Amino acid sequence: MKGGLQSMAPNAKRAFMTTVVLGVVAVAIYLLAVEPAIAALSRERTRLQELKDSQQRMTVDLNSAGTVQKTLEELEAEMKPFAAAELTPLLGSYAMRAKSLLDPMISGAGLSDVEFSEETSRKLPTPLPLPRQLYARAAVRITAKGSYQAIVSFLLMLEKNLPLVSLQSLQIQSQQQPAKQTVTMILEWPTKGALTRK
């Protein structure tokens, strides 16, 4: 190749030129077609894998749908006693609802001069993760008059008929007449509380 391209024989020059052109074409094919195709293939493979994962998750979820439905029914059954015991406001008042629930038991036990008033609700400890719907302890103060036996009889009836109602506080003060003791008690019910998210 001494003397450069000019000094080459025509055949060699043609061969050299052909080689250069074909080399350029090869590089162009690599840069313009092969390399983008490699990138596209990688993207398509990723997308396919994502779709496969998604399909697999779906299949697993759909296969377990029967079990989930059964679990849901079991939990709903477990929830029923709580739903029945839950104190809901009547005309916007927990005291009114408590009165409507307790009046038959109060008169059955023989308590008189009964008054109901609403107390501040208290929070319940929260499980983790937090449920959307939280529950709280609704409290209602009841003051009444009656004998010690009537008070105890009311509490026994309460425990039998409303087993999820709890006695938060109690004060029995003796009076001149044993049948007219003053009782003040705060009863607690489970009730729907705050929402942790919308």
Place this chain on the structure above:
Amino acid sequence: MKSASVHLNLLKDTERLSSSPVRLRVMMPVVALFACLGMALWWAILFTQILMIRAEAQTIDEDVKAKSNAHAEAISRQDQVREMRQQLEQLTYYRNSVRALGKPLAKLAEVMPLKVQLTELSFAPPPFDPPPKPGQKVSPFAPLTNVETQRFVIAGRTTRETPVVALMESLESTNFVTLITRDKRVKSFRQDANAEKGKRRLLTFEVEYTMPERRFAK
């Protein structure tokens, strides 16, 4: 006779052939051509793979779309199950804290000595959580503690100490384990200042018992 030999080289440099059986000027374009063809073949293979993957992806995508409604429903049920489990857990904390005091209070009337007249039986509501200190991290949803301790107070009148001691001994029996613990404190035991003159000497007493912990837990 010496003859002078003359060596004539009539070939130009460019006309000189290589002694190698493989001619570079033939092989170079051939190699370059193969490189081109190789690149084209590589591209063709890649393109075919892309088409195959796209076809497979489309099939899966159609399947995913077809199942999406049923899947959304299944996911919604799973969410319901999770939510209900958590709600039930919190309600279980409440249920485990419920105490039945009717029976021990009924029993109390049975063990009350004749010489004792009760003036008060009480347990006050537990205090509310104090307001958080500045910078203190407090959950807006939960109380500070899951345990409540209250004190059960028995106050009354008597003529002598022994009936009160008998009452306290009776209260230590198993009938009252849900009402009180053995942790007690005699808050007062003194002469009744309100007793009318001329009447029998009366003593007042006030005994405070720690109640069993009310635990809001599983």
